[in-house]
Amino acid sequence: xxxxxxxxxxxxxxxxxxxxxxxxxxxxxxxxxxxxxxxxxxxxxxxxxxxxxxxxxxxxxxxxxxxxxxxxxxxxxxxxxxxxxxxxxxxxxxxxxxxxxxxxxxxxxxxxxxxxxxxxxxxxxxxxxxxxxxxxxxxxxxxxxxxxxxxxxxxxxxxxxxxxxxxxxxxxxxxxxxxxxxxxxxxxxxxxxxxxxxxxxxxxxxxxxxxxxxxxxxxxxxxxxxxxxxxxxxxxxxxxxxxxxxxxxxxxxxxxxxxxxxxxxxxxxxxxxxxxxxxxxxxxxxxxxxxxxxxxxxxxxxxxxxxxxxxxxxxxxxxxxxxxxxxxxxxxxxxxxx
Amino acid sequence: xxxxxxxxxxxxxxxxxxxxxxxxxxxxxxxxxxxxxxxxxxxxxxxxxxxxxxxxxxxxxxxxxxxxxxxxxxxxxxxxxxxxxxxxxxxxxxxxxxxxxxxxxxxxxxxxxxxxxxxxxxxxxxxxxxxxxxxxxxxxxxxxxxxxxxxxxxxxxxxxxxxxxxxxxxxxxxxxxxxxxxxxxxxxxxxxxxxxxxxxxxxxxxxxxxxxxxxxxxxxxxxxxxxxxxxxxxxxxxxxxxxxxxxxxxxxxxxxxxxxxxxxxxxxxxxxxxxxxxxxxxxxxxxxxxxxxxxxxxxxxxxxxxxxxxxxxxxxxxxxxxxxxxxxxxxxxx
Numbered sequence: 001x002x003x004x005x006x007x008x009x010x011x012x013x014x015x016x017x018x019x020x021x022x023x024x025x026x027x028x029x030x031x032x033x034x035x036x037x038x039x040x041x042x043x044x045x046x047x048x049x050x051x052x053x054x055x056x057x058x059x060x061x062x063x064x065x066x067x068x069x070x071x072x073x074x075x076x077x078x079x080x081x082x083x084x085x086x087x088x089x090x091x092x093x094x095x096x097x098x099x100x101x102x103x104x105x106x107x108x109x110x111x112x113x114x115x116x117x118x119x120x121x122x123x124x125x126x127x128x129x130x131x132x133x134x135x136x137x138x139x140x141x142x143x144x145x146x147x148x149x150x151x152x153x154x155x156x157x158x159x160x161x162x163x164x165x166x167x168x169x170x171x172x173x174x175x176x177x178x179x180x181x182x183x184x185x186x187x188x189x190x191x192x193x194x195x196x197x198x199x200x201x202x203x204x205x206x207x208x209x210x211x212x213x214x215x216x217x218x219x220x221x222x223x224x225x226x227x228x229x230x231x232x233x234x235x236x237x238x239x240x241x242x243x244x245x246x247x248x249x250x251x252x253x254x255x256x257x258x259x260x261x262x263x264x265x266x267x268x269x270x271x272x273x274x275x276x277x278x279x280x281x282x283x284x285x286x287x288x289x290x291x292x293x294x295x296x297x298x299x300x301x302x303x304x305x306x307x308x309x310x311x312x313x314x315x316x317x318x319x320x321x322x323x324x325x326x327x328x329x330x331x332x333x334x335x336x337x338x
Numbered sequence: 339x340x341x342x343x344x345x346x347x348x349x350x351x352x353x354x355x356x357x358x359x360x361x362x363x364x365x366x367x368x369x370x371x372x373x374x375x376x377x378x379x380x381x382x383x384x385x386x387x388x389x390x391x392x393x394x395x396x397x398x399x400x401x402x403x404x405x406x407x408x409x410x411x412x413x414x415x416x417x418x419x420x421x422x423x424x425x426x427x428x429x430x431x432x433x434x435x436x437x438x439x440x441x442x443x444x445x446x447x448x449x450x451x452x453x454x455x456x457x458x459x460x461x462x463x464x465x466x467x468x469x470x471x472x473x474x475x476x477x478x479x480x481x482x483x484x485x486x487x488x489x490x491x492x493x494x495x496x497x498x499x500x501x502x503x504x505x506x507x508x509x510x511x512x513x514x515x516x517x518x519x520x521x522x523x524x525x526x527x528x529x530x531x532x533x534x535x536x537x538x539x540x541x542x543x544x545x546x547x548x549x550x551x552x553x554x555x556x557x558x559x560x561x562x563x564x565x566x567x568x569x570x571x572x573x574x575x576x577x578x579x580x581x582x583x584x585x586x587x588x589x590x591x592x593x594x595x596x597x598x599x600x601x602x603x604x605x606x607x608x609x610x611x612x613x614x615x616x617x618x619x620x621x622x623x624x625x626x627x628x629x630x631x632x633x634x635x636x637x638x639x640x641x642x643x644x645x646x647x648x649x650x651x652x653x654x655x656x657x658x659x660x661x662x663x664x665x666x667x668x669x670x671x672x
Contacts, residue, residue: 061525061526061527061528062525167614167615168384168614169614170614197383197384197552197614197615198383198552198553198554198593198596198597199383199592199593199596199610199611199614199615199630200610200611200614200615201596202596202597202598202608202609202610202611203610203611203612205598205608205610206607206608206610209607210607224525224526226526226600227597227598227599227600228598230598230600231598231608254600264527265526265527266600267530268526268527268529268530269526269555269600270529270530270533270553270555270556270558270559271555271558271559271599271600271601272554272555272557272558272582272594272597272599273558273582273599273601274558274559274561274578274579274582275579275582276558276601277555277558277559282530284527284530284531284534285527285530285531286531288495288496288497288498288525288528289525289527
């Protein structure tokens with residue numbers, strides 16, 4: 001499978017024969033904090049594919065399970081049930097030793113650039129560590145680290161500096177260079193720009209897009225900011241309380257959201273345009289997202305849903321095709337436009 | 339902006355913190371007015387001085403040196419003794435913060451905390467203060483306020499806690515509310531609820547509101563006037579429509595251009611502002627934005643030298659001043 005051909009083939013539906021990443025019925029249950037408290041099902045049987053060279057956005061509010069999903073995919077967490085297949089091989093229960101060669105291909109970028117970089121290591125060490133773990137010599141790794149700094153827009157002469165000598169945006173560039181060191185094919189980026197100043201976010205978004213074009217990377221882009229996700233993604237999956245409520249190509253999901261939650265989420269985003277803000281119709285949801293420790297019965301969104309009917313209180317809707325001829329799927333008894 | 343009707347009037351406010359590496363001027367000769375029934379949005383990135391400004395107005399700037407003037411209804415607050423300031427804080431002017439959990443006491447019920455506030459300022463009796471607390475919780479949309487008043491902060495969700503903070507801030511019916519990133523820690527659907535609540539309360543009571551935020555979308559939704567801050571100084575000050583329609587300062591223009599937007603279908607790369615926000619430890623002699631400014635970079639050698647060496651003062655048309663040597667006003671070549 002070559003990166004270039006599959007990228008175009010699956011950018012729309014994500015259903016072509018062999019996706020780079022394939023997630024099925026993925027579930028993560030954390031034990032309750034106290035002996036007698038109920039276990040928390042943070043992720044509840046989700047599935048999606050990511051094709052080579054593609055970006056899938058994973059959006060949702062705090063506690064929806066989007067970060068837990070990312071962590072299971074790079075196997076920082078071992079799933080309770082379901083499977084994560086990378087390049088056709090189920091990696092969900094591999095041992096650390098078996099995972100090691102795969103770490104080359106699967107990398108992660110974190111939200112807070114400063115807390116995810118060791119303050120006592122130089123940039124040279126931070127970026128070359130993954131290479132040395134994979135068997136490069138120290139001098140080889142250092143040379144590659146300098147190249148990577150140049151690639152992500154840092155000055156290679158700063159290679160012996162420490163993280164605190166860099167601004168937030170530059171530190172995130174270091175985090176990206178570290179993730180790219182081993183030449184990965186899939187990068188899971190968990191809120192990569194949300195800790196950055198507004199004027200710096202665009203730099204990092206542009207950098208990630210350029211790197212994707214140049215290196216043929218696939219991204220799983222996890223974020224709560226719908227505007228950023230719209231910018232970077234090919235497809236988008238909306239999560240609510242551990243489940244995917246809507247997934248499809250971004251043009252469709254943003255222009256004609258089928259799930260009432262997606263609609264409300266989009267209408268809640270403040271637009272930087274006072275005239276548009278005054279004239280737009282806003283759906284304000286009541287209440288807060290419920291706790292995953294005590295999910296409501298039926299459709300977990302029903303207590304906040306403006307369209308909820310009797311069936312929504314008792315029966316959980318399955319993810320299914322939203323409209324004929326469309327690859328988009330929605331989990332709602334009464335989707336929009338049907 | 340006639341002084342006569344303004345509730346809060348800030349003139350040449352300067353806040354300096356002594357540090358091991360020398361004094362840091364976090365806010366530099368800042369002036370603005372806040373009017374009853376109107377919201378002033380103060381926008382800036384980290385280190386812009388927006389939060390320090392609000393703390394200085396409230397007299398909560400520990401360890402900093404404050405100069406200039408802050409008047410509330412004509413009364414000077416800078417240099418006012420702590421006892422007198424205590425009488426105004428919470429009573430005439432109230433503040434809410436980004437993280438409500440760290441602003442609430444974990445050992446007292448929320449009802450007790452709101453009631454105490456009322457007793458201190460009005461000397462009301464326990465039962466009356468308690469009743470007022472329940473009423474305040476109801477006013478901010480907390481269901482079953484009587485029962486919820488007896489609960490502790492950890493029993494509330496993030497959005498409900500912020501409602502508690504707003505109830506506490508409003509319990510003594512202040513004239514001025516300062517909200518420092520009140521929705522930044524909240525989910526977007528909850529943010530929409532809180533912004534709606536603040537707007538409704540403002541309209542009902544004719545409250546003057548200062549909304550401090552990094553989010554231009556929040557400003558567009560709630561503010562009437564906007565002050566853009568950069569490196570501790572005012573960069574631009576304008577009514578909200580003018581600011582978004584025709585930003586005069588290259589920094590404001592750059593911020594607006596660099597935002598990914600839900601309502602644009604253009605997939606071209608974002609127009610990012612190069613570089614990072616400035617360090618206050620080593621302030622530039624000229625315009626703080628000059629090292630990142632496309633207008634300065636495109637200028638002649640003489641112009642570049644001016645941006646780098648001479649500090650621009652806030653100037654330009656009445657009602658829409660900008661601190662830039664080459665502001666982009668409508669109909670005027672920048």
